[in-house]
Amino acid sequence: MNLQLSVDNRAEIFGDATSIADLAQFSFTGEDSQKLDIYRVDEILQADWSGEIRDMEMEYATGVTTTFKDGSRLTVAAWADCCDRTGYCSHCGQGALAA
Known part of the structure; x- marks a missing residue:
């Protein structure tokens, strides 16, 4: 597994040791x-954190x-x-049924 992510707490406003991003x-x-x-x-973010997302x-x-x-x-x-291009993708609008 190769997950690449980063947390930036420089603008965290409460001064907590653990932020929402953490x-x-x-x-x-x-x-x-x-x-x-x-x-x-x-x-994933909407399912777990929708009430905490600003942007x-x-x-x-x-x-x-x-x-x-x-x-x-x-x-x-x-x-x-977002798709394997074999069927229509509702996210990107591409695939076999798009055109």
């Missing part, structure tokens, strides 16, 4: 950046950076395509 990184235990797509990262930036085939309400940021690399 905790949120554990939502990705067992994941692999080579197999993750940005939509799966979004699904999310998604860049296809690169990753997701999420800023939480405490100012901490979590960046998760997600390099996989």
